[in-house]
Amino acid sequence: xxxxxxxxxxxxxxxxxxxxxxxxxxxxxxxxxxxxxxxxxxxxxxxxxxxxxxxxxxxxxxxxxxxxxxxxxxxxxxxxxxxxxxxxxxxxxxxxxxxxxxxxxxxxxxxxxxxxxxxxxxxxxxxxxxxxxxxxxxxxxxxxxxxxxxxxxxxxxxxxxxxxxxxxxxxxxxxxxxxxxxxxxxxxxxxxxxxxxxxxxxxxxx
Numbered sequence: 001x002x003x004x005x006x007x008x009x010x011x012x013x014x015x016x017x018x019x020x021x022x023x024x025x026x027x028x029x030x031x032x033x034x035x036x037x038x039x040x041x042x043x044x045x046x047x048x049x050x051x052x053x054x055x056x057x058x059x060x061x062x063x064x065x066x067x068x069x070x071x072x073x074x075x076x077x078x079x080x081x082x083x084x085x086x087x088x089x090x091x092x093x094x095x096x097x098x099x100x101x102x103x104x105x106x107x108x109x110x111x112x113x114x115x116x117x118x119x120x121x122x123x124x125x126x127x128x129x130x131x132x133x134x135x136x137x138x139x140x141x142x143x144x145x146x147x148x149x150x151x152x153x154x155x156x157x158x159x160x161x162x163x164x165x166x167x168x169x170x171x172x173x174x175x176x177x178x179x180x181x182x183x184x185x186x187x188x189x190x191x192x193x194x195x196x197x198x199x200x201x202x203x204x205x206x
Contacts, residue, residue: 025093025163029185032102033163034112034154040096041081047088069105077101109200111155115146118153127172127202135181141170146204154203161185162203170204 025033027043034040069078078101081093096102099112111118119125129141151169154162163183171178177185186201 027091027161029161030159031161031163032110032156032158034099034165036165038098038112040099040102040110042094042096042102044092044094046090046092073101073104078105109155109157111153113153115149115151115153115204118155119147123155123200123202125202127174127200129170129202129204130173130176131170132168132178132181135168135178137178140173146170149204151204151206154205155200156186157188157199157201159186159188162201164203164205166205168203168205170202172200172202175199175201176203 025031025041025043027045029045031043031045032040033042066078074097077097079095081095082091084091096105099110102108103110111121111123113121115125125143125147127143129143129146131138131141152164152166154164156162161179161183162185165182167181168178168184171184175186175188177187179185182205184201184203188199
């Protein structure tokens with residue numbers, strides 16, 4: 001996720017932005033959860049050491065960024081779900097009204113829709129794919145056959161776990177490791193930036 005999310009962990013308590021909604025996601029690393037209705041919940045996990053940051057500078061930055069975004073897109077576009085610090089680890093959960101809000105707010109790629117919709121948007125599925133059975137890799141899959149499916153697909157380029165409301169059927173083979181039937185972990189190369197088009201990952205599910 002963008003540096004904005006990581007540094008937010010330090011300042012949100014001071015900024016008074018928490019809504020107390022109660023988190024809807026369990027995570028042990030940065031995670032993006034795409035829900036059935038198209039909403040997105042993200043988790044940012046980081047070591048907590050506020051002495052490393054300039055509190056006032058960060059507070060002003062967070063206040064301005066959130067206020068500017070909400071002014072343009074509405075207060076319901078982005079909201080803080082929960083913030084906690086335990087055993088030296090800070091966890092920040094943010095709710096987004098849609099994938100578009102997540103994409104715009106974090107300035108990264110996040111597509112959610114059907115495979116035909118993704119093709120219409122210009123995503124070419126030019127990747128090697130792995131078939132998934134019961135949450136585990138089950139061999140290679142034919143990309144042309146996948147492109148003909150009417151299944152749901154998530155497309156992104158971030159060093160995160162991706163959780164879906166459903167069962168993952170296929171993933172692009174590069175950078176992915178399955179964690180559960182509904183969760184895949186993305187491990188991009190160190191030199192790859194979040195949102196980099198050359199490192200897109202495809203997650204197909206039902």
